[in-house]
Amino acid sequence: MKRIILSICLFLGVHATVAAADRDDERMRAFVMGLPKAELHLHMEGTMEPELFLAIARRNGIDVPYDSPEAVKDRLRAAHDLPSFIEIYEELISVVEQPEDIRDITLAYYRKAYSQGVRHAEMYFDPQLHLERGMTLEMVFDGLAAGRAAAMQEMDITIGFIMAFLRDRPAADAMAVLEAAEPWHGQLLGVGLDNPEVEDFHLKFEPVFKRAASYGLRLTSHCDVQQEHTIKHHWGVIEVLGVERIDHGLNVIDDPELLKEVKARGIGLTGVPSLFYRDMPGRMEYRAGAVKALLDAGAEMSIHSDDPGMKRGLYIGDLMLRAREAAGMTREDMITLSKNSFRTAWISEDARARYLRMIDDYVAAFDEAHPEMVSVP
Numbered sequence: 141m142k143r144i145i146l147s148i149c150l151f152l153g154v155h156a157t158v159a160a161a162d163r164d165d166e167r168m169r170a171f172v173m174g175l176p177k178a179e180l181h182l183h184m185e186g187t188m189e190p191e192l193f194l195a196i197a198r199r200n201g202i203d204v205p206y207d208s209p210e211a212v213k214d215r216l217r218a219a220h221d222l223p224s225f226i227e228i229y230e231e232l233i234s235v236v237e238q239p240e241d242i243r244d245i246t247l248a249y250y251r252k253a254y255s256q257g258v259r260h261a262e263m264y265f266d267p268q269l270h271l272e273r274g275m276t277l278e279m280v281f282d283g284l285a286a287g288r289a290a291a292m293q294e295m296d297i298t299i300g301f302i303m304a305f306l307r308d309r310p311a312a313d314a315m316a317v318l319e320a321a322e323p324w325h326g327q328l329l330g331v332g333l334d335n336p337e338v339e340d341f342h343l344k345f346e347p348v349f350k351r352a353a354s355y356g357l358r359l360t361s362h363c364d365v366q367q368e369h370t371i372k373h374h375w376g377v378i379e380v381l382g383v384e385r386i387d388h389g390l391n392v393i394d395d396p397e398l399l400k401e402v403k404a405r406g407i408g409l410t411g412v413p414s415l416f417y418r419d420m421p422g423r424m425e426y427r428a429g430a431v432k433a434l435l436d437a438g439a440e441m442s443i444h445s446d447d448p449g450m451k452r453g454l455y456i457g458d459l460m461l462r463a464r465e466a467a468g469m470t471r472e473d474m475i476t477l478s479k480n481s482f483r484t485a486w487i488s489e490d491a492r493a494r495y496l497r498m499i500d501d502y503v504a505a506f507d508e509a510h511p512e513m514v515s516v517p
């Protein structure tokens with residue numbers, strides 16, 4: 141009898157521990173999702189979910205070789221590195237033809253992001269991809285403006301845009317787009333560089349960035365993860381292009397001098413511990429580990445979603461939680477990541493102070509409602 145009672149007690153004890161752990165996980169999830177955040181690194185085109193891709197193709201009368209969201213995801217499963225991903229990305233975005241397509245893509249993104257705590261978003265878009273297919277700049281800007289207006293009416297969110305140039309296309313094309321977009325410069329926060337990382341791209345785009353800076357536009361650039369010549373490129377975007385942020389920037393951790401410079405200049409690093417549809421063991425662990433190491437080193441590191449619609453539908457809060465688990469980050473790390481996103485956002489000092497206060501208030505209110513969570517690392 142004694143043994144039976146002991147077994148029951150053990151069973152109940154284990155059960156209680158598992159239940160407590162589940163409850164802690166659930167509350168941590170709620171905590172991270174609710175943390176106010178700024179999304180600083182995402183591409184309008186990459187926010188398009190497979191379902192919306194199919195709906196837009198249908199409404200524009202475009203035949204696509206996919207009959208279900210699953211078939212689109214299968215296509216996305218072919219992506220295993222930056223060039224293969226960009227190839228599919230450019231294929232999928234080719235169904236976008238009208239301003240309302242851009243409006244719908246962005247509004248769907250804002251709703252999702254808002255539900256995960258995003259209160260300010262700085263959204264990249266690639267005008268060259270759309271101009272190549274016959275859209276005009278006016279149509280692109282109209283679509284972006286319509287999405288922003290609808291979102292700001294519906295939610296308590298602020299939104300800005302970053303015009304990206306494609307690194308693997310001629311710099312003259314970028315310069316032409318920069319000049320042609322002059323009527324809309326007032327709608328832009330800044331410009332950036334994306335697409336496959338070609339060698340010495342910083343030298344190629346120096347005149348374009350100088351011109352953009354002369355128009356009062358802010359500057360950022362991708363330095364993707366584990367690319368060739370990555371340390372040289374990081375130095376190049378800092379010293380030649382004069383960027384204020386580096387998108388990804390995780391390899392800064394590999395060079396102590398570079399890390400020192402990034403910290404001294406207060407350059408924001410917009411890391412992305414994302415997952416492709418294809419299983420790639422170690423990818424999340426590597427990226428999350430670099431995020432954690434840079435955070436511990438005192439860099440202005442934050443986490444962002446990049447192309448959530450085309451990378452397993454994982455948005456900013458999802459990625460913070462995955463990275464937390466993969467790299468053993470603490471609750472305090474989650475708070476610092478969120479604060480860093482506002483510290484390096486292109487917003488007024490008043491807005492920055494307001495958002496940072498919003499985070500402190502949120503944490504205080506959460507802890508008051510869940511005192512047991514304060515001790516969870």
Ligand SMILES: [Zn+2]
Nearest residue numbers: 334362387446
């Ligand atoms: Zn990106």
